[in-house]
Amino acid sequence: MSPTPSLGAGPPVLAFDVGGTSIKGALIDAAGTAHGVTRLPTPAAGPTSAQAVLDAVARLAPSLTAQAPEGVAPTALGIAVPGVFDDEAGVGVYCENLGWRDVDFRRLVRAGFDLPTVVGHDVRSAGLAEMAVGAGAGAQNALVLALGTGIAAAVFVRGEPVTSGGFAGEIGHTVVVRGGEACACGNQGCLEATASAAAIARRYNRARGARVSGSREVLAAARAGDAVARAVWASATDALASAIAPCVGLLAPEVVVLAGGLAEAGDALLAPVVARLDELLTVTPAPPVVKATAGENAGLLGAALRARAVAEAGSR
Amino acid sequence: MSPTPSLGAGPPVLAFDVGGTSIKGALIDAAGTAHGVTRLPTPAAGPTSAQAVLDAVARLAPSLTAQAPEGVAPTALGIAVPGVFDDEAGVGVYCENLGWRDVDFRRLVRAGFDLPTVVGHDVRSAGLAEMAVGAGAGAQNALVLALGTGIAAAVFVRGEPVTSGGFAGEIGHTVVVRGGEACACGNQGCLEATASAAAIARRYNRARGARVSGSREVLAAARAGDAVARAVWASATDALASAIAPCVGLLAPEVVVLAGGLAEAGDALLAPVVARLDELLTVTPAPPVVKATAGENAGLLGAALRARAVAEAGSR
Numbered sequence: 001m002s003p004t005p006s007l008g009a010g011p012p013v014l015a016f017d018v019g020g021t022s023i024k025g026a027l028i029d030a031a032g033t034a035h036g037v038t039r040l041p042t043p044a045a046g047p048t049s050a051q052a053v054l055d056a057v058a059r060l061a062p063s064l065t066a067q068a069p070e071g072v073a074p075t076a077l078g079i080a081v082p083g084v085f086d087d088e089a090g091v092g093v094y095c096e097n098l099g100w101r102d103v104d105f106r107r108l109v110r111a112g113f114d115l116p117t118v119v120g121h122d123v124r125s126a127g128l129a130e131m132a133v134g135a136g137a138g139a140q141n142a143l144v145l146a147l148g149t150g151i152a153a154a155v156f157v158r159g160e161p162v163t164s165g166g167f168a169g170e171i172g173h174t175v176v177v178r179g180g181e182a183c184a185c186g187n188q189g190c191l192e193a194t195a196s197a198a199a200i201a202r203r204y205n206r207a208r209g210a211r212v213s214g215s216r217e218v219l220a221a222a223r224a225g226d227a228v229a230r231a232v233w234a235s236a237t238d239a240l241a242s243a244i245a246p247c248v249g250l251l252a253p254e255v256v257v258l259a260g261g262l263a264e265a266g267d268a269l270l271a272p273v274v275a276r277l278d279e280l281l282t283v284t285p286a287p288p289v290v291k292a293t294a295g296e297n298a299g300l301l302g303a304a305l306r307a308r309a310v311a312e313a314g315s316r
Numbered sequence: 317m318s319p320t321p322s323l324g325a326g327p328p329v330l331a332f333d334v335g336g337t338s339i340k341g342a343l344i345d346a347a348g349t350a351h352g353v354t355r356l357p358t359p360a361a362g363p364t365s366a367q368a369v370l371d372a373v374a375r376l377a378p379s380l381t382a383q384a385p386e387g388v389a390p391t392a393l394g395i396a397v398p399g400v401f402d403d404e405a406g407v408g409v410y411c412e413n414l415g416w417r418d419v420d421f422r423r424l425v426r427a428g429f430d431l432p433t434v435v436g437h438d439v440r441s442a443g444l445a446e447m448a449v450g451a452g453a454g455a456q457n458a459l460v461l462a463l464g465t466g467i468a469a470a471v472f473v474r475g476e477p478v479t480s481g482g483f484a485g486e487i488g489h490t491v492v493v494r495g496g497e498a499c500a501c502g503n504q505g506c507l508e509a510t511a512s513a514a515a516i517a518r519r520y521n522r523a524r525g526a527r528v529s530g531s532r533e534v535l536a537a538a539r540a541g542d543a544v545a546r547a548v549w550a551s552a553t554d555a556l557a558s559a560i561a562p563c564v565g566l567l568a569p570e571v572v573v574l575a576g577g578l579a580e581a582g583d584a585l586l587a588p589v590v591a592r593l594d595e596l597l598t599v600t601p602a603p604p605v606v607k608a609t610a611g612e613n614a615g616l617l618g619a620a621l622r623a624r625a626v627a628e629a630g631s632r
Contacts, residue, residue, distance in 0.1 A: 084599075141480050143566075155566060157473040164457050167568035173599045174562040185598035246490040246562040250459075250471060252483035282501035283400075284486045 007032030013307035045099035078307030125302025127154025134294030147262035241276035259292030323348030329623035361415035394623030441618025443470025450610030463578035557592035575608030
């Protein structure tokens with residue numbers, strides 16, 4: 001995993017990234033360096049989970065501020081959350097994992113935080129970090145794919161994330177194999193049911209009667225010559241290329257960045273995806289497909305970037 | 317076909333739409349009404365075709381100006397051209413039909429026209445017209461599909477067309493059927509080889525030993541109960557939905573507009589595309605899929621919109 005890059009000079013801020021199991025928090029100083037990355041367990045899903053998440057962030061904030069180098073006081077706070085999130089409206093449209101729907105986070109944070117606070121989507125936050133200091137730096141039109149338990153994308157056009165009410169980038173349910181793997185969404189052959197880290201492990205376990213816990217072990221088995229593992233891995237990379245190709249045809253991005261746990265496979269993932277994409281793209285030039293470089297704290301850095309934007313807007 | 321709508325008030329301009337067989341020209345007056353829509357044959361393809369096209373436009377321009385209502389003098393000139401065209405650079409990247417490659421139209425029109433002149437892509441020009449006065453009016457994020465001999469899209473994000481060096485919107489070569497119809501691009505099962513008006517006629521003719529000249533006759537045969545025609549039509553609408561679905565997943569547009577000759581089929585096209593799209597989209601809300609309403613002169617109107625923008629920028 002790449003180390004956490006510096007965001008460069010800007011207002012010091014607090015940043016939080018809310019995941020399914022833990023909330024990460026850090027102080028980002030005026031030089032853009034993350035300090036004291038800390039984790040709290042994510043509150044249980046339920047009807048009050050949104051408020052519980054914000055309460056947990058509010059509890060974590062003072063200890064992060066206390067760890068700050070002398071003279072550094074955060075000027076704003078950014079929070080990245082999962083699910084379908086409308087960054088422009090500040091509304092958590094839907095989050096299956098944490099159990100909320102149509103939550104007005106903008107209103108909640110106004111009431112609950114002393115610092116100017118902004119909430120944004122986790123995948124788009126990680127994408128913002130890739131575009132600012134990672135593998136997408138310098139690009140105007142780009143796709144940043146988050147390949148983990150699920151699959152989603154952050155879409156950038158003219159340097160800005162596309163939100164579309166929170167629904168932009170939901171590429172995980174592109175049907176890549178007709179009549180393929182059953183997906184939780186009700187369809188068959190979705191990208192996420194075929195090529196996510198979870199799907200790769202699940203498909204291998206079923207075919208092999210094995211009990212591996214992640215895609216990393218499937219890749220290791222493939223490297224050791226396991227034909228079943230090889231077939232599962234190949235179908236996953238093929239599915240990824242099949243789902244990326246129409247996105248490239250539509251937007252012709254300058255770069256496609258692969259992020260998330262699955263991207264840690266590096267060339268074992270990139271090489272077959274690039275090769276298949278080259279076959280599929282006959283008119284649109286194939287863009288570089290590269291591994292993310294903003295590190296495992298990319299979501300946190302993106303939340304910090306949003307907070308810095310708020311701090312800068314407020315100080316004008 | 318819908319009548320040509322008015323563009324509304326703005327500078328009077330000349331507009332041209334360069335097609336494979338003819339160049340259409342018109343004067344758009346200060347009320348936004350198109351006058352004297354006139355056609356010239358498109359010059360033959362070849363190494364000097366770009367200049368020949370501009371010469372033909374320059375010859376047509378005075379007669380259009382002469383037809384203008386008294387006191388109306390065009391203030392700028394817009395030209396829509398086919399192929400891969402980089403609107404931002406003013407460069408004709410590639411046009412198979414007309415035989416040009418890497419032509420600096422911006423330089424050529426500066427030398428060859430007295431009026432401020434702008435050249436843009438034909439599909440994006442028609443899209444601009446749909447967004448301004450047609451079925452996309454009011455939308456910020458939208459797809460306008462041109463379904464004719466070929467298939468391409470104009471992509472709008474935050475109200476502006478996405479260009480990506482001219483390559484945005486090349487959805488015709490999305491592979492929708494693995495091992496399907498051979499496509500001119502070298503792949504098999506491309507959208508364009510399956511569902512374009514030309515492909516529908518070609519596939520029907522081959523399967524039926526018939527010699528129809530267009531998709532309209534295939535639709536008529538399907539309506540008359542011809543099982544082969546029905547199967548070809550159904551596979552085409554299915555292919556369209558399969559290619560639109562990943563675009564909707566990626567961008568979650570507010571509307572998808574179907575334009576071009578094939579869209580004239582109306583509900584016979586829209587209804588099965590909408591039904592299949594509803595099946596394919598489980599997470600992203602299915603956007604309205606509607607027939608274009610900017611009419612057969614949409615490309616011309618889009619060229620006029622570009623010319624008006626140039627006229628307004630110049631008068632500031």
